[in-house]
Amino acid sequence: MSDxxxxxxxxxxxxxxxxxxxxxxxxxxxxxxxxxxxxxxNNTLQDSPGIRVFQNKKGHLASSDILxxxxxxxxxxxxxxxxxxxxxxxxxxLLSDFDFKLISDESVIREMNHKVKVIFEEVFGARWGDEx
Amino acid sequence: xxxxxxxxxxxxxRSQRGGGGDGEENQExxxxxxxxxxNIDRIMKIVLPLLPNGSAKTPIYIxxxxxxxxxxxxxxxxFENAIRESGRRISxxxxxxxxxxxxxxxxxxxxxxxxxxxxxxxxxxxTMTQLLxxxxxxxxxxxxxxxx
Numbered sequence: 001m002s003d004x005x006x007x008x009x010x011x012x013x014x015x016x017x018x019x020x021x022x023x024x025x026x027x028x029x030x031x032x033x034x035x036x037x038x039x040x041x042n043n044t045l046q047d048s049p050g051i052r053v054f055q056n057k058k059g060h061l062a063s064s065d066i067l068x069x070x071x072x073x074x075x076x077x078x079x080x081x082x083x084x085x086x087x088x089x090x091x092x093x094l095l096s097d098f099d100f101k102l103i104s105d106e107s108v109i110r111e112m113n114h115k116v117k118v119i120f121e122e123v124f125g126a127r128w129g130d131e132x
Numbered sequence: 133x134x135x136x137x138x139x140x141x142x143x144x145x146r147s148q149r150g151g152g153g154d155g156e157e158n159q160e161x162x163x164x165x166x167x168x169x170x171n172i173d174r175i176m177k178i179v180l181p182l183l184p185n186g187s188a189k190t191p192i193y194i195x196x197x198x199x200x201x202x203x204x205x206x207x208x209x210x211f212e213n214a215i216r217e218s219g220r221r222i223s224x225x226x227x228x229x230x231x232x233x234x235x236x237x238x239x240x241x242x243x244x245x246x247x248x249x250x251x252x253x254x255x256x257x258x259t260m261t262q263l264l265x266x267x268x269x270x271x272x273x274x275x276x277x278x279x280x
Contacts (some may be wrong), residue, residue: 003230005211007267012207014268017200023263023270027255028192032179033172035251039158052179072272079273081172100201103194103242113189124176129185 016084017095025082026075033074081123086120184247191243191252199259200240232260 011019062070089095094115102108117128183189205211211231236257243249262270 004231004264005206008203008207010267011263011270012203015271019271020200020203020259020263021196024255024259027258027262028251029172029176030258031251031254032183033175035179070166070168072240073166074172077172077272079271080169081176083273088147096254098193098200100194100197103197109187109190109193112189112193116192117185117189120180124173124180126177126180128180128189129183 017098018090019090020084021086021115022079025085026079029081030075033078034044084123085119088123089116091118092119187244188246188248191246191248194239194242195252195256195259198235202235202260203263228261228264232257232264235260268279 015022049100086095094113097108097112121128236253239256240253243252
């Protein structure tokens with residue numbers, strides 16, 4: 001447990017609230033991406049960008065070494081996007097709104113939902129929920 | 133002479149592929165250029181329009197707030213006291229996953245059901261586990277991670 005305490009303390013001293021949110025948004029993006037990867041893999045959509053992650057040159061499943069290397073690249077790329085999202089939140093003065101005391105306020109939740117949605121749309125150049 | 137030029141051709145081809153005799157996997161890496169950032173952009177352009185709108189987005193905001201609360205509560209006040217008070221006896225081996233799952237259990241009741249709930253749960257537990265397990269090494273994009 002002392003290791004966990006030390007790790008937590010060092011992380012927060014070095015990266016602060018921004019670091020925690022970068023880590024969280026990176027994890028969210030990885031989950032969203034993985035979901036799409038699994039979807040394309042199960043449906044073998046050859047022209048989908050997701051399918052390339054699993055393919056080798058012959059269009060077969062790539063080796064585990066290559067998949068592992070790509071996973072690291074994806075994590076790094078997701079972290080860059082997550083940082084972009086968090087810097088966007090910061091520039092709009094929204095970092096302090098991620099506050100435990102505010103999450104019971106429905107109007108704050110609605111407002112934050114909308115602002116987070118707009119930032120995702122700006123960062124990825126696509127409309128959230130356009131096809132739902 | 134003729135024989136040696138025949139032998140040189142495959143060697144040259146292998147070098148272009150980044151070979152060095154490391155086999156097919158090396159060739160795979162060289163022949164299929166994989167751009168993670170480009171793939172993520174393209175995939176998110178597919179995923180984002182499919183995500184639910186309205187209150188289904190709430191888990192993202194709640195887990196962000198909860199993750200910060202949990203991390204700073206522990207950082208500033210220590211967690212040993214909380215564990216002792218709740219009578220939990222958690223072995224060191226299972227400490228991090230146990231405590232992360234325990235904290236998620238406290239959060240879950242505030243998370244509305246929906247397609248993003250599962251994603252939010254995985255993101256929360258992954259974030260907190262990496263934060264507690266890896267500390268400053270949790271962020272991998274070295275050089276860009278310094279707190280501004």
